[in-house]
Each structure stands twice: as C-alpha cells, then as structure tokens.
Amino acid sequence: MAARLNISRHNTLSFLNTSLTSKPFFSRNSFILSKKLTSSPRRALYCTSTLESHENNDTFVLTTPLYYVNAPPHMGSAYTTIAADSIARFQRLLGKKVIFITGTDEHGEKIATSAAANGRNPAEHCDLISQSYRTLWKELDIAYDKFVRTTDPKHEAIVKEFYDRVFANGDIYRADYEGLYCVNCEEYKDEKELLENSCCPVHQMPCVARKEDNYFFALSKYQKPLEDVLSQNPRFVQPSYRLNEVQTWVKSGLRDFSISRALVEWGIPVPSDDKQTIYVWFDALLGYISALTEDNKQQNLDAAVSLGWPASLHLIGKDILRFHAVYWPAMLMSAGLSLPKMVFGHGFLTKDGMKMGKSLGNTLEPFELVQKFGPDAVRYFFIREVEFGNDGDYSEDRFIKIVNAHLANTIGNLLNRTLGLLKKNCESTLVVDSTIAAEGVPLKDTVEKLVEKARTNYENLSLSTACEAVLEIGNAGNSYMDQRAPWMLFKQGGDSAEAAAKDLVVILEVMRIIAVALSPIAPCLSLKIYSQLGFSVDQFNSITWNDTKWGELKAGQVMEQASPVFVRIEMDAETDKEEKKPNDSKKKSKAKVKVEQQPQTLAEA
Numbered sequence: 061m062a063a064r065l066n067i068s069r070h071n072t073l074s075f076l077n078t079s080l081t082s083k084p085f086f087s088r089n090s091f092i093l094s095k096k097l098t099s100s101p102r103r104a105l106y107c108t109s110t111l112e113s114h115e116n117n118d119t120f121v122l123t124t125p126l127y128y129v130n131a132p133p134h135m136g137s138a139y140t141t142i143a144a145d146s147i148a149r150f151q152r153l154l155g156k157k158v159i160f161i162t163g164t165d166e167h168g169e170k171i172a173t174s175a176a177a178n179g180r181n182p183a184e185h186c187d188l189i190s191q192s193y194r195t196l197w198k199e200l201d202i203a204y205d206k207f208v209r210t211t212d213p214k215h216e217a218i219v220k221e222f223y224d225r226v227f228a229n230g231d232i233y234r235a236d237y238e239g240l241y242c243v244n245c246e247e248y249k250d251e252k253e254l255l256e257n258s259c260c261p262v263h264q265m266p267c268v269a270r271k272e273d274n275y276f277f278a279l280s281k282y283q284k285p286l287e288d289v290l291s292q293n294p295r296f297v298q299p300s301y302r303l304n305e306v307q308t309w310v311k312s313g314l315r316d317f318s319i320s321r322a323l324v325e326w327g328i329p330v331p332s333d334d335k336q337t338i339y340v341w342f343d344a345l346l347g348y349i350s351a352l353t354e355d356n357k358q359q360n361l362d363a364a365v366s367l368g369w370p371a372s373l374h375l376i377g378k379d380i381l382r383f384h385a386v387y388w389p390a391m392l393m394s395a396g397l398s399l400p401k402m403v404f405g406h407g408f409l410t411k412d413g414m415k416m417g418k419s420l421g422n423t424l425e426p427f428e429l430v431q432k433f434g435p436d437a438v439r440y441f442f443i444r445e446v447e448f449g450n451d452g453d454y455s456e457d458r459f460i461k462i463v464n465a466h467l468a469n470t471i472g473n474l475l476n477r478t479l480g481l482l483k484k485n486c487e488s489t490l491v492v493d494s495t496i497a498a499e500g501v502p503l504k505d506t507v508e509k510l511v512e513k514a515r516t517n518y519e520n521l522s523l524s525t526a527c528e529a530v531l532e533i534g535n536a537g538n539s540y541m542d543q544r545a546p547w548m549l550f551k552q553g554g555d556s557a558e559a560a561a562k563d564l565v566v567i568l569e570v571m572r573i574i575a576v577a578l579s580p581i582a583p584c585l586s587l588k589i590y591s592q593l594g595f596s597v598d599q600f601n602s603i604t605w606n607d608t609k610w611g612e613l614k615a616g617q618v619m620e621q622a623s624p625v626f627v628r629i630e631m632d633a634e635t636d637k638e639e640k641k642p643n644d645s646k647k648k649s650k651a652k653v654k655v656e657q658q659p660q661t662l663a664e665a
C-alpha cells in the first residue's frame with residue numbers, strides 16, 4: 061500500500077505555500093495563509109543555525125540515544141554507552157568540561173503495550189526499566205553527568221515550548237495519513253524500503269496498515285538547507301560512509317512526517333489538542349536539550365540551550381541515523397537553534413548476522429557478562445574488537461582470548477613481573493627518576509610515538525585503533541623486558557645490577573603511561589595499576605592526558621606489593637549436561653574466572 065497524505069481542505073493552501081519567503085500564521089487547529097512577508101524571520105533563524113555557533117571549545121557535550129524502555133538494556137545499548145563513556149573520559153583527560161548525557165525514552169505505543177504485557181501501568185513500568193539502565197551503567201563504570209527521562213515534567217515543558225516555536229514558525233500542519241507503520245520503529249515506512257510481506261528490515265516483522273489524522277512537520281521545506289549543511293560540513297555525519305547514506309536519502313526527496321499520534325495515549329499531549337500526543341521522536345530528541353536544565357531552576361528552552369547546546373557529538377547506532385541526521389537538524393532549524401556538531405552512527409553488535417535488539421529478543425545479557433568478567437573486560441573487549449563504525453559479532457571464545465592476551469598477559473603480567481623483581485632486588489623502591497633511567501633508551505621514543513597515535517585515534521573516535529596503540533606500548537615494554545633480562549643482570553651484580561634497577565624503572569614508567577592512556581576504556585584496571593605504582597586514588601583521579609608524558613615516576617617512590625590487576629579467565633571444560641542438545645556429544649566449555657597469581661618465569665622467581 062502506498063502511503064498517502066491527505067491535507068485537510070483548510071490546510072491545503074498553507075501546505076502548498078512552502079516557500080521560505082512566506083510565513084503562514086496559524087490558529088491552533090486551522091491554517092490561514094498569511095500575506096507574503098518581504099523579509100523572512102525563518103531565514104534569519106537559519107543564519108544562526110550553523111555548526112559553529114555557540115561553540116565553546118572548552119566544553120564537550122556528548123549524548124547516547126535515550127534508550128527505549130520497552131525492555132531492559134542489552135549489550136547493544138551498553139555498547140553505545142561504553143563508547144560514549146570512553147570518549148567522555150578521554151575528553152575530561154584533555155581538560156574539557158564534559159557534559160555526558162544519557163537517559164531513557166519513555167513514551168509511545170510500544171511502552172504502553174510492554175507495560176500492559178507485564179501487568180504494570182506505564183509509569184511503574186518506566187520507573188522500573190529506567191532504573192535497570194542506571195543500575196547497569198553503575199556496574200559498567202559509566203560516569204554520565206546527566207540522566208534524562210522523557211516522562212520528567214521538566215522535559216515535557218521543553219518539548220511543548222519547542223513544539224510551539226516550530227508551530228509559530230509555520231512548520232506544523234494537520235493532515236490525514238495512510239501508510240504502513242512499524243510499531244517497533246514507531247515510524248511509517250516507505251513501501252520501497254520494506255522486505256517481503258511488508259516486513260520492516262530492522263525488526264523483521266510485518267508493518268501494519270494505518271490511517272490517522274495527524275499533525276505534520278514540514279520537513280520538505282528543509283531540503284535545500286539540509287543539503288547545504290551536509291555538503292558544507294562533511295564532518296557533520298560520521299563515519300564518512302554514513303554521510304553518503306544520509307546524502308542519498310536527502311537527495312531522494314524529503315517528505316513531511318507526522319509528529320503526533322491520535323491513537324496513542326501514553327505521550328505528551330499536543331499543545332491545544334489533547335486528543336493527540338506528540339510522536340515519540342519529536343519528543344525524545346528534545347531530551348538532549350532538556351537534559352541540560354538544572355534541577356530547581358526555571359525550565360525553558362533558552363535557559364537549557366545556554367547551558368551547553370549545541371552538543372559536540374551525538375553517538376548513536378546506525379538504525380536511528382535518519383532521525384538524528386535529517387529530522388533533528390530540520391527541527392532545530394525550524395526552532396532557530398544551532399545544530400549539533402557531529403552525529404556518529406556506529407555499527408551493530410550482531411547475533412547470527414542479525415542486529416541484536418529488544419524487539420527481536422536475540423540479545424546478549426550485559427549484567428551476566430559484567431558479573432562473570434568484570435566491567436573492564438567487557439568495556440575493553442567491545443571497544444577493541446569492534447572497529448568503531450562497523451558491525452561486530454560476539455563470541456565467548458574470542459572474548460576470553462582477547463582479554464586474557466591483552467589485559468592479563470601483555471599488561472597485567474608485565475606489571476606483576478616487574479614489581480616482583482623490584483621487590484626482590486630493590487625493596488620495592490625506585491632507584492632513579494624515570495627520566496634519568498630512560499637516557500639513551502629508544503623505548504622512550506617508541507612510547508611517545510604510540511601515545512600520540514592513541515591520542516589522535518581517540519580524538520577521531522577510532523577507539524579500537526586507540527586501544528591497539530596502547531597495547532603496542534605494552535608489547536614494546538614486554539620486548540624491552542625480554543631483551544634486557546634484568547633478572548640475569550641482577551644476578552651478575554655491580555654495574556649490571558644497577559642497570560637492571562634502571563630497567564625496572566623504565567618498565568614501570570611504561571606501565572604508568574599505559575594506565576593513563578587506557579583509563580578512558582578500562583578505568584578500574586588503570587586505577588589498580590596506578591595504585592600499585594604507589595599513587596593514591598586522589599592522584600589517579602586528577603590525572604590528565606599530559607600525564608602520558610614520560611617522567612612522572614621519581615627516585616624513592618615506593619611500589620605496592622604485586623597482585624594481579626587483571627584476573628585471568630580460565631576455560632572450564634566440564635560438560636554442561638543441561639545445556640547439551642540431544643545429539644550433541646561435544647563438551648561445552650564454560651568460562652570461569654580464576655584468581656591466581658600471575659606467573660613469573662623461573663629465572664625471575
């Protein structure tokens with residue numbers, strides 16, 4: 061069925077008059093065409109809506125999507141949030157004032173249905189599920205600054221004010237709409253984007269035919285301004301291949317979209333028409349602005365905007381790119397607000413090639429993963445393993461291999477061996493400053509280059525490559541240890557033993573730099589390393605990216621007793637009879653976390 065838009069007769073004139081040089085005036089539910097204006101207020105508003113306006117380079121505002129509370133979080137929701145937290149932590153290290161916004165999207169048909177299916181009223185349901193997101197963020201060491209809920213009255217006030225502005229700007233009209241609706245996307249779909257039997261390609265479920273009398277946002281009027289934004293600011297949508305997707309959509313012709321629902325009670329009422337509620341996306345996107353408001357202060361759009369808008373970065377999955385890179389900028393232009401500086405659409409965590417999602421129910425349970433492996437392993441694995449922007453599949457075998465090799469062996473074991481040698485030979489005390497110890501040592505230059513590589517990749521959001529650079533520092537440290545074999549040098553005594561004591565300082569300085577550079581991704585592990593190097597928690601909490609410079613470790617600093625900073629995960633090959641399929645004779649191996657002292661080599665012991 062082709063989507064059909066029937067504009068009510070009294071609306072027709074204003075709808076057809078889409079030129080930017082005219083400004084229709086509306087009474088709430090009727091549309092009266094005004095005379096043409098010689099100068100356009102809306103055009104004036106566009107002029108302020110550049111990517112650069114209000115820019116404050118010391119502030120970095122970033123957002124995750126506001127997650128839909130139709131079901132508790134899964135590993136996909138956690139993935140975006142872990143990435144956002146890593147970026148936020150990196151920006152804090154650079155000395156930026158960071159406002160990291162996350163939260164929950166709580167209105168709409170899917171929520172009401174999900175609440176009813178669980179025998180709860182929608183408000184209770186939202187409280188419960190929203191809390192489960194907060195709990196998971198705590199378990200994963202997510203240090204957000206603002207958690208916004210779209211059922212919060214302060215958010216509702218901002219949405220209504222925004223709606224009024226867009227309405228006053230002549231961009232909202234009323235019309236009948238008939239088309240195919242995906243309840244899971246909460247979106248009318250174009251027939252050409254659907255699979256067989258009118259199935260939504262994201263949710264693999266048939267869309268339903270719907271006809272409604274709705275309010276519409278005149279997206280089509282923003283065709284040219286959006287084309288200009290995309291061509292003049294190629295970094296607005298990242299990675300670049302997503303920009304191409306967005307440009308293709310826009311070029312194919314923008315169609316107005318409905319921003320109210322007549323059949324959905326669980327939502328914010330349309331101002332002056334309480335028979336309709338505002339469409340979830342026209343509501344939820346405003347959460348990025350309402351989140352900026354301060355408690356117990358007067359809430360209005362301008363006040364919120366003055367507290368940090370525009371956002372520096374919207375981090376989202378590619379499923380919601382159109383909403384963020386097309387609908388949202390047009391809405392902002394209509395309301396005379398600046399556009400976010402960047403929308404980054406990452407790929408999907410998949411299971412058997414399909415997007416992991418709440419609606420499909422093919423999710424990976426993040427609470428279980430964190431309980432089993434700890435937050436650092438989960439954070440590290442997904443950031444390191446999935447190239448940011450692309451899709452990635454999860455396998456437990458791969459997870460264990462990666463975190464054991466990188467965190468337990470390359471990093472944990474190196475620290476453990478070095479501290480062991482320092483204890484045995486130097487009473488756990490550094491004999492010289494690390495700057496002196498590194499004189500004539502090429503490792504220092506290597507580390508400096510790798511630190512720079514990590515920094516540029518963090519800045520470009522190439523998070524996996526940033527991780528890789530940090531790990532290369534660890535590899536370089538291990539090679540140095542093997543080449544120098546300080547345990548042998550200590551045995552030789554005299555100058556050799558002195559040189560060995562310096563080697564240990566060099567390696568511990570390498571460990572310290574790794575701790576700083578890895579702290580955006582594995583903060584708990586970094587803190588453990590820092591503590592073992594004899595620093596306090598306060599000292600760790602005040603580190604900046606400048607601390608990746610060589611030379612912080614000084615003579616006389618006393619190290620802690622070595623203990624594993626990352627516990628190796630052991631595979632336990634016991635047969636799990638309950639999980640065995642009838643004809644499956646293979647043993648199922650289950651991962652177990654085993655606390656054991658990191659092995660030292662025989663010679664070192």
Ligand SMILES: Nc1ncnc2c1ncn2[C@@H]1O[C@H](COP(=O)(O)OP(=O)(O)OP(=O)(O)O)[C@@H](O)[C@H]1O
Pocket residue numbers: 125126127128129130135136137139140244245375376377378379380407408409410415416417418419420
């Ligand atoms: N499989 C996934 N891989 C990566 N990110 C995901 C995945 N699933 C969800 N996300 C993140 O959550 C956002 C969507 O949030 P939402 O609450 O709608 O979750 P969802 O599981 O995709 O829901 P549904 O399955 O009902 O569409 C995505 O844009 C992305 O940021």
